[in-house]
Amino acid sequence: MADALLKVTDVCAGYGRGDIIHEVSLEAHAGQIATIIGPNGAGKSTVIKTIAGVLRRRTGSIIVDGQEIGGLGASDVARRGVSFVPQEANVFRQLTVTENLQMGAWTDRANYSERLARVHGLFPVLKERATTRAGNLSGGQRQMVAFGMALMVDPQVLLLDEPSAGLSPVMVEQMFDTVREVNATGIAVLMVEQNAIQALRISHHGYVMAAGQIVLADNAANLLDNEEVSELYLGTRA
Amino acid sequence: MNMQLFVNGIVNAALIAPPAIAFSLLFGVMRFPNFAIGGYITAGAFAAYAFNVQLGLPLLASAVAAMALTGFIVWLSDIIVFKPMRGHGPVTLLVVSIALTLILEHIIRIIYSAEVRGFDIPLQRPVKFAGIRITYEQMDIIALALAVAVATHLLLRFTNIGKAMRATADNPVLAEVRGINTGLVIGFTWLFCGALFGLTGVLAGLDLVIEPLLGWNLTIPIFAAAILGGIGSPYGAMLGAVMVGMAEELTVLVLPSSYKVGVGFMIIAVLLLARPHGLLGQPEIRK
Amino acid sequence: MSAYLISMATYVGFFMILAIALNLQWGMTGMVNFGIAGFYALGAYSSGLLTVKAGWPVGFAMPAAAVVGIAAGALVALLSIRLREDFLAIVTLGFGELIRLIALNEDEITEGPRGLKIDARPFADMFDRTTYPIVYLAMVLAVVALAFFIAERIRRSPMGRSLRAIREDDVVAEVLGKNVLRHRVQVFAIGAGFMGAAGALYAHYVQNISPEVFMPMVAIFIWMSVIVGGAGNNWGLLLGAGIVMAILEGSRFMGDFIDFLDAEKLSAIRVILIGVLLIIILRVRPRGLMPEPRFRYGRSPGGGSSTADAQS
Known part of the structure; x- marks a missing residue:
């Protein structure tokens, strides 16, 4: 191995x-x-x-x-x-869904739109709710934002x-x-x-x-x- | 007559808005009310005075230089005083910030004494329009306050550093996890807010007089505006500034004008009673 | 010189009463008060005005000042009891400024910036002019002792225990079924009453009070006393009050050696000195020179000390 x-x-x-x-x-x-x-x-x-x-x-x-x-x-x-998804407080509640994903891409902004498309492909609801504040999402949707953020880098x-x-x-x-x-x-x-x-x-x-x-x-x-x-x-x- | 009070209220609001925004931003990342804003603002006014009157620079250049210098002083105050005390409770930091404001104010007293001063600008007749009286300086103040509000909005919404500021205020641990260097973001926030306090010093020096208590006298209305808007929310702070600014002027109808500072306090008291989290603020989860 | 020392000791006494009061409010319950100057001024003006304008005998006016302080303290506490501690700081500071503004602007009653002249002094006709300052000092020290005694009684009582529980964690205290709100209001009011009494003692001592004495700066001196001594510890703050006064007065003598400084600059330097020292002490000895003995209440089974003590 x-x-x-x-x-x-x-x-x-x-x-x-x-x-x-x-x-x-x-x-x-x-x-x-x-x-x-x-x-x-x-x-x-x-x-x-x-x-x-x-x-x-x-x-x-x-x-x-x-x-x-x-x-x-x-x-x-x-x-x-290394991309980490914490269990709690894992989204920026005051930021919109898309802004959260942008923060996910903080360390590597190359290929941003490709990655955004990939995350949207994995979690289509994040595209629908792009301008919603993360704090106003349901628990499951927040978990998707948190996960999506971690995938905004490779x-x-x-x-x-x-x-x-x-x-x-x-x-x-x-x-x-x-x-x-x-x-x-x-x-x-x-x-x-x-x-x-x-x-x-x-x-x-x-x-x-x-x-x-x-x-x-x-x-x-x-x-x-x-x-x-x-x-x-x-x-x-x- | 009442229109005149309205105009005065707008000028007053324009004076309070930039520092209230800065105070709110600073609270957002630091999580304690920084009483040193009074000292910062006074420092800004005297810095501009030094550039303008003592060095003979034009007012605009002096204002820019004063903003830069105040930004630096405010940033330095974090490095020397607050940064080594991260992790201390809000009350400790609050006491420290009061001590700091006293230190700044009295350093200025030693250099400039308590004498009342003004900028070196030509006296211009106020504009009169439909019985309303407004000076050119007051128009500048309103224009600059609007510019600051718009600029802050653009910064927070559309720039990376602005978004990082909001992210850091929202959830500093997660910001770090996502690779944001929160130390740098915090440093930038102090610098930016410092420049706004410097600007406030200049504007207050234009509208009022330059003296060591200049910033202290603005502190309570600024707090009132920030709390009214929901402490930590810069947009709320703008709204709060308009309401406090108007309220202070309109009380002239019922109270002697010397009670203006008291109005700010009354607003705080009533508001905190009714809504402990302010107008636009979100309740914080208490640990 | 001995007259000077007696006068200094009297001032230290005022500081001690204020510090004991603040220690009740903040050191023991964690309720922040930056409006000390306001309660102090309220006491001074109450007693002064009652004797000057209402013709009360000083023996009634001075206790009345304490009662006014208690009432004002209860009011402020009731209004702001649910606030976070940093908001409480702003509200109390605003209260202090409001009182000063009223004293300044309602000059038909308070004489405003001209200052209120107060002739009445307790037991003045029983002693001659040279012994009277000593008698006054004794009175002040008696009040210090009384305040100290009451504060210690509260600290050791079951109420004191629950107060410290509130300070450490008011959610826990609520769960424990303590009557949090009532205790908080009571303690804040008692503290404010001490401050009012201190104000009355001050007023009849200097016999001329004006608003500029009651600047927020007073709060900083008293906070300094409590912090230097060690919050929660009544013995420590007696030391703290003495140290603060020593700095304030000691720096006065600097003028004798450094002659290019005028009185205004000297007083500014004094304030800067206090401020710098306060910051340094908070940084290197956040629990003061005489820290409160560690106090434990129903610790969680998980162990670990409370968050308030985690800073070091």
């Missing part, structure tokens, strides 16, 4: 004095989807925020396409081709924090289809999901987190078959 596009090694991070995640190591490959699952409070979101630079890592290394990005701030990480790595949170079952299905579609263009996707079964079904790799550590890493298919995992983390959701 080719070298991982995103390689996280022994990363510790947290808020205040304590660490929330301890020596986390994981990888995401071009054209593949990796998913982190685990109970609430396991530190899944913290991992993804740390990679995105929203939170600075304390120790360990984060390498994207051969370059160390650990220690960089979020805007610098974004310029290295990211190497796409980080998704609970992309299905707050969506109706139909929308969840749609969202995962879109993730797969985007991934097929060669982007490495790393996502954190509560909706473990559905997420693992579209994933190549899975990581199970508990208490700030990765306790299991395997093929997504193997994880789905793993009895212990399904009992502990998938059962409640099935």
Whole structure:
């Protein structure tokens, strides 16, 4: 297998004095989807925020396409081709839908109209509501804006924090289809999901987190078959 | 007579609008009411005075130079005073900003004393039209305020830096995530707002007199306009400025004119009571 | 010289009362008041006018000034109780300016900028001219002690506990079922009453009050006292008030050494000095020289200190 596009090694991070995640190591490959699952409070979101630079890592290394990005701030990480979709507060509420997408293209304004057309192709409703303030959209539409923004650059790595949170079952299905579609263009996707079964079904790799550590890493298919995992983390959701 | 009050109200509004817009923009990204605006405006007026009267530049050139200098001073005040204190609560920053306005005002007092001054401009007869009296300076003030409003609108709507300012005010973390260098955006916001405070100093110096308390006396009406418009909303600030400006002049009908400052306060009090988020502002989610 | 010291100590006393009052309002409940000068002026003019124009005996006028302060404080607090703290700052500042404007403009009553001359002084006929300043100082210190005692009582009472809960997080306090609004209004009013009393003491001490004394600057001196001492700590602010006065007065002597500065410039330098110091202290010691002892209330099971303390 080719070298991982995103390689996280022994990363510790947290808020205040304590660490929330301890020596986390994981990888995401071009054209593949990796998913982190685990109970609430396991530190899944913290991992993804740390990679995105929203939170600075304390120790360990984060390498994207051969370059160390650990220690960089979020805007610098974004310029290295990492596109992050936060779970909450992930749109500019006072800006229109189109302005949001323009902000998405901040680091790379080349091919703007092509990319806009692509995002409109993925989410036609964003074209219809182009001049609506994002704050006035429904939750599902906001999620599309957030996702669309991240696709306004050609990211190497796409980080998704609970992309299905707050969506109706139909929308969840749609969202995962879109993730797969985007991934097929060669982007490495790393996502954190509560909706473990559905997420693992579209994933190549899975990581199970508990208490700030990765306790299991395997093929997504193997994880789905793993009895212990399904009992502990998938059962409640099935 | 009442038409005259109306005209006075418009002039007054034109004086308040640019700083109210600037105050609102600044609040949007910094999240605390900056009381130092009084000091900034006074600094702008005296900078223009220095260029115009002491160095003998024409007023227009002096105004531009004063805007640049004030923009720089305001930006510098962020670098020296506020930037090292990011993350402190709004009250701490507010106390700091009051201290800063006192420092600026009293530096000016040391240099220029409390003497009342004016620009070196030829005295012109006011224009009289249908019994209404308006000076050329007042017409300039109205024109410039309109220009500032339009320019700010264009900046915020159609330029990348303007959109980045709105994005940063809206959601600074997301702005960073999208690759916006919010530090630069914040620096630009201080500079831009500083230039507007400088302009206000010039305009206020034209309409009123130049003295160390010039900016302080405008502070409450500016706050009133910004709060009335929904603090953090520059368009609301324009609307708020018109309402406060008119209200201040129209109270002359019922109250002595020396209570003008009080009117601004009364507006704030009544308004905050009825609508704690202002006219156009959106409720903030309290943490 | 000793007359000078007694006079300085008296002024420190006024500052201490104001600082104790602000500490009640802000240090303990987090309610911001920048209208200190307004309440101070209200007390001064109330007592002054009641003796001069209404002929009240000073022994009634001075307590009445405190009552006026309480009433005004309750009114302001009731009006603005739901405001965010930064808006409250603007409203109270506006209140202070309004009071000053009234004092300035209603000159048929207040004598405006000419100043109101007040002859009445408490217990004046019982002492001779040399001992009276000491007696006055003792009275001021008695009020300081009373205010201090009341503030400490409030701080230690169940109400004080819930007040600090309000300060840390008023949503939590509401959930805890504390009667947030009532406590806030009460404390703000008590603080304003102290300020009114301080104003009355000041008025009968200087015997000539004019609006220019009650500039918003007063608020900054008092904020400085509380911040230097350590918000929430009543002992600390006594120290803070002393330090602020020492700076204000100490810089007065600079004029003796630097002769090219006139009085106007000197007073400007004094203000600049205070401002710079205030900024530096807030930056390097945001919790003051004598920080409030850490106080804990129903911490969340997740642990972690409250956000208010996260700054350091």
